[in-house]
Amino acid sequence: MDGPATYITGFVPHANMSTAHHMLLYGCADPGQKNEPWNCGEMMDSEKKGSFKPGPICRSGSQIIYAWAMDAPQLTLPEDVGFKVGGKTTVQWLVLQVHYKDVSSFLPPNTNTDNSGITLVTTTKRMPKRAGVYLLGTGGELEPHSIVYMETACTITDDIEMHPFAFRTHAHTHGEVLSGYRIRNGHWTEIGKQTPKKPQMFYNTTHQDLVVKKGDILAARCTMNNDGNTTIPIGPTQHDEMCNFYMMYYVNGDKLSSDGYCFKAGPPNWSWDDFGASLHLESAPSDISKLSAVDNTQDGSTMEDFSGEQEMTSNLETISGLQHFLQESLDSEYGSEHSDPARVAGFTQRESEAWREYIRALLRLEAEQALDDLENAYDADGYVY
DSSP states (O other), rough: OOOSSSSEEEEEEOOOTTTEEEEEEEEEEEEESSSSSOOOSSOOOOOOOOOOOOSSSEEEEEEEEEEEEOOOEEEEETEEEEEEETTTTSEEEEEEEESSSSGGGTTTTTTOOOOOEEEEEESOOOSSEEEEEEEEOOOOOEEEEEEEEEEEEEOOOOOOOEEEEEEEEETTEEEEEEEEEEEETTEEEEEEEOOOSSOOOOOOOOOOOEEHHHTTTEEEHHHEOSSSSSSSSSSSSSBBBOOOEEEEEEEEEEEEESSEEEOOOOOTTTTGGOOOGOOOOOSOOTTTTTTSSSTTHHHHHHBBBOOHHHHHHHHTTTTHHHHHHHHHHHHHHGGGGGOOGGGOOOOOOOHHHHHHHHHHHHHHHHHHHHHHHHHHHHHHHHHOO
16 A cells, blocks of 8 residues: 555445355455455365465454444444554555355356455545454354353553444354453443344444553453254354454554454363453353343444345344344234243243243244245345345
C-alpha cells in the first residue's frame, strides 16, 4: 500500500451463507502469496487441492481486522474511529480468506465461480481513534452427549487503554452461548454475550464505557452442546467446531495491543480452573452460559440495522429466531403452562426439567425442518439464498 495511511471506517459484505461459510479479513506486513487467489491450507482437504498454490495467510505481521458469517449485515464504525492501514503501519497488505461450505462445485471438472467479498469504506482523513480486534479462542474437543465449556483467559500486559465498542461470536453447529468478560480486582464485567445461531455480526458491547488496561484479565467461554455420538474437535471445516470471541476496540492515538490473540488448549486440557487465583472464579457471574433478553442493537448502536428483505431473510435463517416463533405458537395453541412447566401444579423440579428438555428438542427439530422448507421455497421462487 503506497502513499499515506488509509482508515477503514466500514465494511459492506457481498456473500450469502449458502455459499460462504464465513470470511475473515486480515492485515499483513507480507502476504502468504502474491498470486490471486491461493490456498490458505485450512479449508481444502487433501484430496481436493485444486490448482491453487498453497501458502499461509500472512508470512509476517498477521492481524485480524474483520470477520463475517451467517448473512451478517454491513458494519459502520463509530465516529472518529478507523482501522489504520498502509502508510508506515505494519498493515501493507489486506488478505481476504473465504471459508466455503462446499468447494466441490468450484473444482474440476466443474467450472462454477464465486464473487464473495467485502467493499471497504475508507478515508484518508486522520482518525483520532485507531481501531483494533482482540480475539479470544480455544482448541480442544467436544465429547459426545455433553454440554462442554470451552474457556480461555489472558492478562493484558501492554501499557494501553482499550475501549471495546463491539463484539462478535463465532462457532459452528454446536455453539449455544458465547460470552466475554473483563476481570479487574476480582470483579467480572461483561463485554458481550450472544448465541452464534443469530447472524454473526458485530454487536454493541454490553457496557459502552468499559475500559481494558494493563493488568486486566480478558476471559471468554463458549458453551457447546454436542448431542451426537462422536467427538467433535476444534478445527477449520464445517464438520469441526470453533470457539471464537472477537472484541473490537479503539485506542486514543496509535498504539494497539501488541498481542491481539488469547488462545488456550481447551477441554479436556485447559479450563478457567487452570488460570490461577487472580481470575477469582468465586466472583464469576452465574449466568455466563445463559442468554438474557438484552438487545445489543438498541438505540445508540454503531451497527447498521437490518433492512427490507435482508432483515426478513437474516432473521428467518436463524434457527433461534424460528425457535422463538414456534415457542410463541406453542403458547398460543396449548397455553403457556405447557412451555413453562414451573407453572404447572404438581410438577416436581425433576419433571419440570425433563419437560423443558422435551420442549427444547421438539422446537429444535421443528425449527430445522422449517429452515429446510424455507430454503426449498426460496430456491423454487428463484431467490438468491
